[in-house]
Structures are given as structure tokens and as C-alpha cells.
Amino acid sequence: xxxxxxxxxxxxxxxxxxxxxxxxxxxxxxxxxxxxxxxxxxxxxxxxxxxxxxxxxxxxxxxxxxxxxxxxxxxxxxxxxxxxxxxxxxxxxxxxxxxxxxxxxxxxxxxxxxxxxxxxxxxxxxxxxxxxxxxxxxxxxxxxxxxxxxxxxxx
Amino acid sequence: xxxxxxxxxxxxxxxxxxxxxxxxxxxxxxxxxxxxxxxxxxxxxxxxxxxxxxxxxxxxxxxxxxxxxxxxxxxxxxxxxxxxxxxxxxxxxxxxxxxxxxxxxxxxxxxxxxxxxxxxxxxxxxxxxxxxxxxxxxxxxxxxxxxxxxxxxxx
Numbered sequence: 111x112x113x114x115x116x117x118x119x120x121x122x123x124x125x126x127x128x129x130x131x132x133x134x135x136x137x138x139x140x141x142x143x144x145x146x147x148x149x150x151x152x153x154x155x156x157x158x159x160x161x162x163x164x165x166x167x168x169x170x171x172x173x174x175x176x177x178x179x180x181x182x183x184x185x186x187x188x189x190x191x192x193x194x195x196x197x198x199x200x201x202x203x204x205x206x207x208x209x210x211x212x213x214x215x216x217x218x219x220x221x222x223x224x225x226x227x228x229x230x231x232x233x234x235x236x237x238x239x240x241x242x243x244x245x246x247x248x249x250x251x252x253x254x255x256x257x258x259x260x261x262x263x264x265x
Numbered sequence: 266x267x268x269x270x271x272x273x274x275x276x277x278x279x280x281x282x283x284x285x286x287x288x289x290x291x292x293x294x295x296x297x298x299x300x301x302x303x304x305x306x307x308x309x310x311x312x313x314x315x316x317x318x319x320x321x322x323x324x325x326x327x328x329x330x331x332x333x334x335x336x337x338x339x340x341x342x343x344x345x346x347x348x349x350x351x352x353x354x355x356x357x358x359x360x361x362x363x364x365x366x367x368x369x370x371x372x373x374x375x376x377x378x379x380x381x382x383x384x385x386x387x388x389x390x391x392x393x394x395x396x397x398x399x400x401x402x403x404x405x406x407x408x409x410x411x412x413x414x415x416x417x418x419x420x
Contacts, residue, residue, distance in 0.1 A: 139294065140342055143311065143332045156298065158313060160332050175330040177298045177315050187295055190345045 111162065112172040112228060113235050116254060118245035119212065119223035123203060126212075131201040134213075137191030141257045147179065147187045150200075154184035169235035170249050193260035194218065205241055219259055224248070266317065267329040267383060268390050271409060273400035274367065274378035278358060281367075286356040289368075292346030296412045302334065302342045305355075309339040324390035325404050348415035349373065360396055374414055379403070 123129075136148040144159040156179050162171040179187070188195075196219065201212040208227055215222040225244060229235040240247075248254040253262070278284075291303040299314040311334050317326040334342070343350075351374065356367040363382055370377040380399060384390040395402075403409040408417070 139345065140311070140334075140338055142335065142338055145300075145311065145342075156295070156300065156313070158311070158330065158332055175313065177313055179295075180297065183295055183297055187300075190294060 112159070112174040113167075113169045113230075113232055114172075114226050114228045115169050115235055115238060115247065115249045116224060116226045117240060117247050117249075118254075119225050119243065120245040121243050122223070123212075123243055126201060129201045129203050131199055133197075134200050135195050135197050136256065136260075137188060137195045138193065138257050138260045139187065139190050141192075144257050146257070147184055147191065149184060152181075154179040154181055156183075156187070167232045167236055168247070168249055169229065169232060171232075191260075196256050196259050208238075210241075215259070222259075224254055267314070267327040268322075268324045268385075268387055269327075269381050269383045270324050270390055270393060270402065270404045271379060271381045272395060272402050272404075273409075274380050274398065275400040276398050277378070278367075278398055281356060284356045284358050286354055288352075289355050290350050290352050291411065291415075292343060292350045293348065293412050293415045294342065294345050296347075299412050301412070302339055302346065304339060307336075309334040309336055311338075311342070322387045322391055323402070323404055324384065324387060326387075346415075351411050351414050363393075365396075370414075377414075379409055 132151045134148060134150050136146055139145040139147070146157045146159070148155045148157065156177045158175045160173045162173050197216040198213040203210040203212055205227065208229070210225050210227050212225045213223065227238065229238065252258055287306045289303060289305050291301055294300040301312045301314070303310045303312065311332045313330045315328045317328050352371045353368040358365040358367055360382070363384070365380050365382050367380045368378070382393065384393065407413055
């Protein structure tokens with residue numbers, strides 16, 4: 111079970127390049143459940159995400175299963191994707207014991223910035239106090255799902 | 266984790282229609298990992314299977330993750346399948362505490378009969394004594410994988 115919250119970004123952290131970052135390309139073969147392929151650097155993944163029921167929490171609850179792909183299988187599945195590929199640079203920024211995953215989007219979403227935090231429990235998700243550089247909470251806004259962005263050039 | 270063994274069928278059990286059975290149609294979007302869609306009666310599934318390492322056991326070890334699909338999503342993914350759809354009738358036949366899943370294939374595999382048994386542990390898989398009606402053990406024969414059959418009209 112994946113429990114996460116998602117925010118827009120008011121301002122970027124300073125010295126961003128000091129944090130580990132990786133180029134990501136991803137595409138979608140299905141949106142319900144989410145069937146995603148991703149190239150992260152030179153590693154390839156197939157991920158299935160299923161949204162898990164309604165909840166009173168502010169967080170997103172997903173069942174998420176990941177499988178490694180060869181580059182060959184990735185390229186075969188890439189041809190089957192709907193919409194467009196989503197391209198972004200992902201920075202991993204420590205926030206206390208947690209990690210913020212900051213995505214700077216490229217291509218037709220150039221300028222879009224989203225930050226996600228994954229939590230070990232719903233309580234911790236609900237009680238999370240976002241750092242000052244975080245913007246509006248868009249956890250429950252479907253327009254900021256990457257699978258939505260694959261079909262929408264501009265928000 | 267799924268632990269199973271697979272056999273050909275020497276002769277069909279008597280009064281086959283007394284056992285619960287269902288019409289299955291399935292196709293493959295990827296073979297490594299196996300990315301399968303299946304219609305079983307009027308229920309639709311997306312399944313990802315990943316073969317789990319080499320083993321000294323005679324059984325097949327798979328990580329298997331299943332997700333429900335709507336008929337609409339099934340029909341969309343059906344167009345993305347490679348090869349041909351595999352069509353079969355599956356009978357569930359009790360063998361003591363276990364269940365044999367007997368598949369009678371149709372279409373271009375008409376006449377092919379495969380029976381699978383899933384086990385709670387590797388020990389039980391290895392010590393399984395097949396009923397008399399079971400034929401040759403093809404657990405490790407890739408030609409009897411359904412994902413292989415999708416690309417081969419005749420064995």
C-alpha cells in the first residue's frame with residue numbers, strides 16, 4: 111500500500127543540483143488500473159497502481175506493484191501507450207525522516223512542478239506539516255495525476 | 266507467490282459437466298513479465314506474472330498480481346495484445362484438498378488439454394502424486410505456457 115500526498119511548488123529549494131536526481135520518461139497503457147511503463151535513468155519498470163477505495167484521510171491510497179522490464183520490452187510497450195509520454199526530472203530531497211520527490215516536468219508540461227511525499231501511515235500523512243516551499247495540496251485533484259497529464263498538454 | 270505444476274491430460278474425467286466451468290478468453294501485452302488480460306465469464310482481469318528465479322523444485326514459482334478491469338478497459342487493452350487470443354473452457358475439479366484446473370482449448374488450439382494444480386508450498390508441489398488421468402508433467406516446458414500459445418497456432 112502506497113500512502114502519499116502531492117503538492118504544487120511555490121518556490122524551488124536552493125542549490126537543487128546537490129540532491130540526487132534522475133531523468134524519467136513514462137507512459138500509460140491503461141488508466142484504471144493505472145498501467146505505467148517508466149524509464150528512470152537506464153532502469154525500466156512496469157507499474158500497476160490501483161486506487162484503493164474512498165477514505166477520510168487527506169492522502170492518496172494506492173495499491174502499487176512494480177516489475178522490472180528489459181529495455182527491449184520497454185520499447186515494445188512504449189508503442190502501445192495512449193496519449194503522450196510524460197518527461198520529467200525527479201529530485202529526491204530529504205525532509206526530516208521523509209523524502210520529498212520533486213518533479214520538474216519537460217516537453218509539453220514544461221514549467222509544471224509537483225512534489226510528492228510518501229508516508230508510512232495514514233496518521234503521518236494527515237499530520238504532515240509541509241515545508242514552506244511547498245504550495246497548494248493537490249492530492250485529491252485528478253488533474254495532477256501523471257496519467258491525466260499524459261492526455262493533457264497543458265494544465 | 267504462486268506455486269503450481271502443469272500436466273498434459275491422458276484422459277478426461279468422467280461426467281466433466283458436473284464440475285464448475287467457465288469460458289475464458291485471454292491475451293498478452295508482454296511476455297516478460299507476463300502482462301495478461303482475461304475475460305472469465307463476465308468478469309475481467311489484468312494479471313502480471315513474474316517468473317521467480319531458478320529453483321530445485323519441480324514446480325513453477327511465479328509472483329502473480331491481479332487487478333479487476335471494467336469491460337471497457339478490457340476491450341481497450343484487447344486491441345493492444347500481441348499474437349492471438351487464447352480461448353479455453355476451464356473446469357475446476359477437486360483432488361482431495363487441492364483443485365485441478367483443467368483447460369480445454371478452443372480455436373487454433375482445439376484439442377489441446379492442460380491441467381494445472383496450485384500448491385500452498387514447494388514441498389507439497391514436489392510430493393504431489395498426480396491422479397491417473399493426468400499425463401506428462403510439462404511444468405518446465407515453455408511451449409505449454411499460455412503466453413507461448415498466443416504466438417503459436419499449433420503445438
